[in-house]
Amino acid sequence: MALDLSYNKYADVTLDEKERLFDEVKADLRYHHALYGCYECGICVAACPSARFYDFSPRVIAQAAAREDADLIYTLMNDSVWDCSQCFSCDRCPRHNSPGMLITIMREVAVNNGLQTARKALEGYGRIIYKIMSTGTQVSPDMLQPNAFPDWGGHVHEISENLDIWRRALPPETLHTTETGWAVDDKTIIELYLIWHMTGVMNMIEEIDSGLHMILVDVMEEKLEEAGYDLSF
Amino acid sequence: MIHLPVISAKDREFHLPDEPPTEDHHEALEELEREGEIIIQRIPEPYIEVQTKFGRTKKIPVQKTWHHKSCGQCGHIPGYSTSIFWLNRQLGLDYLDPKDQTSCTAWNYYASATSNPAAQAAVAIRNFAAAFETGYFPIIHCGTSFGHYKEVRQSLIHYPELRKQVRDIMAKLGKKLVIPEEIVHYSEWVYALRDRIAERQVVDMSHITATVHPACHYHKLIEEDAIYTPEIYGAQRTAVITGVLQKLGINVADYSTWFDCCGFGFRHILVSRDFSRSFAVQRKIEVMMEEAHPDLTVTHDTGCVTTLDQSQFAGKAHGKKVGLPVLADSQVAALAMGAHPYKVLQMHWHNTDNKPFLEKLGLDPEQKWREFEEAVAKLKDGSKKYLTWEDTD
Ligand code: SF4
Numbered sequence: 001m002a003l004d005l006s007y008n009k010y011a012d013v014t015l016d017e018k019e020r021l022f023d024e025v026k027a028d029l030r031y032h033h034a035l036y037g038c039y040e041c042g043i044c045v046a047a048c049p050s051a052r053f054y055d056f057s058p059r060v061i062a063q064a065a066a067r068e069d070a071d072l073i074y075t076l077m078n079d080s081v082w083d084c085s086q087c088f089s090c091d092r093c094p095r096h097n098s099p100g101m102l103i104t105i106m107r108e109v110a111v112n113n114g115l116q117t118a119r120k121a122l123e124g125y126g127r128i129i130y131k132i133m134s135t136g137t138q139v140s141p142d143m144l145q146p147n148a149f150p151d152w153g154g155h156v157h158e159i160s161e162n163l164d165i166w167r168r169a170l171p172p173e174t175l176h177t178t179e180t181g182w183a184v185d186d187k188t189i190i191e192l193y194l195i196w197h198m199t200g201v202m203n204m205i206e207e208i209d210s211g212l213h214m215i216l217v218d219v220m221e222e223k224l225e226e227a228g229y230d231l232s233f
Numbered sequence: 234m235i236h237l238p239v240i241s242a243k244d245r246e247f248h249l250p251d252e253p254p255t256e257d258h259h260e261a262l263e264e265l266e267r268e269g270e271i272i273i274q275r276i277p278e279p280y281i282e283v284q285t286k287f288g289r290t291k292k293i294p295v296q297k298t299w300h301h302k303s304c305g306q307c308g309h310i311p312g313y314s315t316s317i318f319w320l321n322r323q324l325g326l327d328y329l330d331p332k333d334q335t336s337c338t339a340w341n342y343y344a345s346a347t348s349n350p351a352a353q354a355a356v357a358i359r360n361f362a363a364a365f366e367t368g369y370f371p372i373i374h375c376g377t378s379f380g381h382y383k384e385v386r387q388s389l390i391h392y393p394e395l396r397k398q399v400r401d402i403m404a405k406l407g408k409k410l411v412i413p414e415e416i417v418h419y420s421e422w423v424y425a426l427r428d429r430i431a432e433r434q435v436v437d438m439s440h441i442t443a444t445v446h447p448a449c450h451y452h453k454l455i456e457e458d459a460i461y462t463p464e465i466y467g468a469q470r471t472a473v474i475t476g477v478l479q480k481l482g483i484n485v486a487d488y489s490t491w492f493d494c495c496g497f498g499f500r501h502i503l504v505s506r507d508f509s510r511s512f513a514v515q516r517k518i519e520v521m522m523e524e525a526h527p528d529l530t531v532t533h534d535t536g537c538v539t540t541l542d543q544s545q546f547a548g549k550a551h552g553k554k555v556g557l558p559v560l561a562d563s564q565v566a567a568l569a570m571g572a573h574p575y576k577v578l579q580m581h582w583h584n585t586d587n588k589p590f591l592e593k594l595g596l597d598p599e600q601k602w603r604e605f606e607e608a609v610a611k612l613k614d615g616s617k618k619y620l621t622w623e624d625t626d
């Protein structure tokens with residue numbers, strides 16, 4: 001789909017609001033290591049996988065940020081950043097920029113502010129966030145279900161049919177699990193939950209998906225209370 | 234006609250600049266340790282010294298390694314990690330496969346941005362501190378964990394406020410802010426040990442042609458930590474994978490999209506796979522097959538094996554030129570040393586037909602599969618709960 005970069009595309013959002021969000025991007029401690037200006041040379045675009053299959057350009061994003069164009073940054077934050085593959089091929093920028101890092105920051109600001117486009121980009125993704133935040137491993141063997149990966153062919157069906165046995169056939173004893181990538185200690189999971197709470201990640205989840213937040217809080221509270229923690233700190 | 238002077242071969246050698254263009258993380262870490270801000274976990278002896286992109290020396294631990302596992306490897310391509318452990322066992326090296334380890338959570342971070350630098354750094358340092366407490370040195374299985382942990386290290390070096398935040402969190406967990414002397418990827422360990430692996434090679438691979446796909450987060454993200462050597466690609470491309478394959482006698486063939494990523498995309502592989510499939514098939518697999526005619530392609534990361542392998546099914550449905558087996562370097566090294574293709578390499582978790590490749594190596598895939606099924610029958614009839622390393626011999 002062609003990217004519409006016309007001025008004031010999001011006319012219903014005030015320039016003040018767009019500037020507030022851009023200021024949030026710039027306030028990130030990594031911002032000044034992600035952008036040192038832009039030659040507009042296009043080297044990042046030449047290296048960029050997403051630019052080959054989408055109407056997407058790291059150059060446009062670096063330019064908009066370097067020119068302090070809050071209006072364009074707002075459009076890109078909504079319509080473009082989720083196309084990025086986060087491969088960091090663009091780190092070969094001759095000006096030592098990291099457009100990929102700039103995009104990471106823009107995505108974080110979009111999530112923190114609950115932008116509708118961020119919610120849409122993450123539709124269908126909630127189960128992954130649930131898995132990583134609640135179990136400490138992101139993909140699990142039991143995710144290999146034919147309906148989740150129809151484009152991977154019949155072999156996914158074969159794995160899901162044999163899952164329990166094939167997992168028990170793995171020689172490392174940490175890998176006999178089906179619901180997590182490997183066996184993670186309870187104590188380790190508790191420490192991970194504490195990290196999510198102490199660093200504001202739970203608030204980010206609440207902003208983007210309140211239903212998921214409720215489920216996660218339930219799961220975590222029970223384990224944390226069992227381990228003798230209250231969440232008042 | 235313009236006469237161009239002929240330059241002697243000696244003069245045409247590539248020379249690194251005297252001063253590396255990037256800062257030396259070793260010095261920065263040492264200074265922070267002197268100031269009492271962090272603890273450095275040092276590489277245990279014995280170690281092997283290798284050279285990185287800008288000519289610095291990196292120490293690779295030989296043993297006493299703490300295996301930081303990968304979600305995608307353990308979850309969906311478990312023969313990847315099993316082969317790493319098998320190599321350690323065959324070489325008689327001490328290692329630890331911990332349960333006190335979480336994912337680096339960076340796959341989720343790069344996919345959804347539902348995290349932040351403090352959380353990411355705290356997850357990393359919690360794992361590093363857990364390794365430090367055991368006395369074993371972390372070795373990172375996933376390319377993204379490797380790249381991300383280098384990013385975390387860089388952030389912790391540069392941002393005192395982040396250090397303070399992470400130190401306070403660690404104090405609440407009863408842990409210290411520990412940073413390893415080097416962030417070591419498992420493929421660097423395979424590379425460093427390639428002579429020992431080749432000494433034990435029992436399967437001839439000299440008639441095999443392979444292409445190599447290097448992982449973006451290995452050699453592009455904080456590029457200076459990746460291994461380079463003048464003997465391989467004249468130090469213009471990373472030497473990992475290629476150095477191992479060449480040592481095993483495999484012909485590594487070049488192709489024009491070597492630098493391209495695999496198409497994984499983090500969020501794309503999960504919720505926007507049309508992009509991943511198209512990229513993997515059209516920019517990587519088809520190009521490799523048309524230009525290099527390989528028997529297999531070899532890579533060293535979770536996402537790359539997954540994307541390059543799984544995408545070929547849809548490619549076939551679209552009549553694309555596909556059918557190229559995809560393995561990790563650890564699997565190829567184990568196979569060369571005689572590991573079982575199903576009990577150790579777990580090749581049945583891979584998608585693209587790899588039987589012709591096994592046959593070309595003189596192995597009988599049907600017979601090997603029967604051996605695996607016989608072992609598994611004991612699990613089915615209840616006479617055994619699990620297969621163990623003894624069953625792989
Ligand atoms: S490579 Fe760097 S300088 Fe060139 S266009 Fe991209 S961001 Fe700008």
Ligand code: SF4
Nearest residue numbers: 048084085088090100
């Ligand atoms: S990180 Fe994003 S912008 Fe940069 S090369 Fe990769 S896909 Fe393109």
